[in-house]
Amino acid sequence: MLKSQFIKFTPFFPYKPSFSSLSISTTIKLKSQxxxxxxxxSSSKLLFxxxxxxxxxxxxxxxxxxxxxxxxxxxxxxxxRTVDRDLSLIQELGLxxxxxxxxxxxxxxxxxxxxxxxxxxxxxxVISKASxxxxxxxxxxxxKIRFGDLFLEVRATPGHTxxxxxxxxxxxxxxxxxxxAFTGDTLLIRGCGRTDFQGGSAEKLYKSIHSQIFTLPKxxxxxPAHDYKGFSHSWRGDAx
Numbered sequence: 001m002l003k004s005q006f007i008k009f010t011p012f013f014p015y016k017p018s019f020s021s022l023s024i025s026t027t028i029k030l031k032s033q034x035x036x037x038x039x040x041x042s043s044s045k046l047l048f049x050x051x052x053x054x055x056x057x058x059x060x061x062x063x064x065x066x067x068x069x070x071x072x073x074x075x076x077x078x079x080x081r082t083v084d085r086d087l088s089l090i091q092e093l094g095l096x097x098x099x100x101x102x103x104x105x106x107x108x109x110x111x112x113x114x115x116x117x118x119x120x121x122x123x124x125x126v127i128s129k130a131s132x133x134x135x136x137x138x139x140x141x142x143x144k145i146r147f148g149d150l151f152l153e154v155r156a157t158p159g160h161t162x163x164x165x166x167x168x169x170x171x172x173x174x175x176x177x178x179x180x181a182f183t184g185d186t187l188l189i190r191g192c193g194r195t196d197f198q199g200g201s202a203e204k205l206y207k208s209i210h211s212q213i214f215t216l217p218k219x220x221x222x223x224p225a226h227d228y229k230g231f232s233h234s235w236r237g238d239a240x
Contacts, residue, residue, distance in 0.1 A: 045149075047062075047065075047093065051082065051085070051086065056226070057228050059223065059227070060078050060082065060112075061077065062075055062076075062086070068149060070096050070148070071096055072098045073096060073097050074147050075090075075101065076102075077111075079112050080111065097120055098123065099126050100112070100126070101145070102125075103164060103225055104127075105132070105198065113125040124137050127163065127165075130162050130163040141156040145167070150169070150170060150176070151175070152167040152168065152170070153167070157183070157184070157212050157213065158201070158204045159195060159201055159202070159206070160185040160193030160194065160195060160198070161185075164208070166182065166183045169181075178220055179216060179220045180221045181216060188227065189224055189227055189229070189233070192209065219235065219236070220235065220236035220237075221234075
């Protein structure tokens with residue numbers, strides 16, 4: 001169990017791998033937490049949930065400013081099959097969903113953002129400006145997505161697709177520590193996303209990982225969009 005000033009981590013959901021990810025020469029050691037049941041984190045500032053969709057082995061992430069009066073929340077990489085589950089959880093926790101965000105255009109599942117917007121019209125969809133997809137808000141390198149007094153920093157990490165993004169929790173004394181990076185398919189646990197379609201480039205992917213993710217503090221928690229071997233996250237300091 002990981003304890004810090006802001007985050008209390010408990011791993012989640014057992015599942016079996018469906019297929020392997022492509023490996024990269026620079027990888028993440030197997031110090032990652034094994035997923036065993038529901039992942040949750042709650043503190044005076046950040047409320048965090050890691051959710052799992054078993055058909056595509058996709059992780060969806062819920063973050064909210066629990067200290068703010070309106071408890072604004074963001075949902076990263078929602079899946080169409082689990083939208084009702086996600087919205088029910090948000091309602092149970094008394095949160096106000098502000099943004100439904102994607103790390104990239106997904107080839108292995110249908111994003112849940114459109115369905116969420118049909119059920120909660122005030123929610124804004126978010127995706128990379130370079131993705132070519134339709135959204136309410138297009139973001140690019142250096143942008144900040146604010147929810148309450150917290151924010152996510154946008155880092156452009158193309159390679160798996162041209163429009164891949166990594167969302168990183170804010171840097172500052174009033175932001176959760178250690179930092180958290182939601183890497184999509186750019187960086188998985190002991191591997192990375194494939195680069196042979198959707199405008200993929202192994203050269204760009206390598207550069208993205210080294211310049212935008214491996215430059216984060218060593219205690220940064222790395223959360224992928226998928227895992228097929230029962231792990232939930234890794235640490236930046238595990239990179240070799």
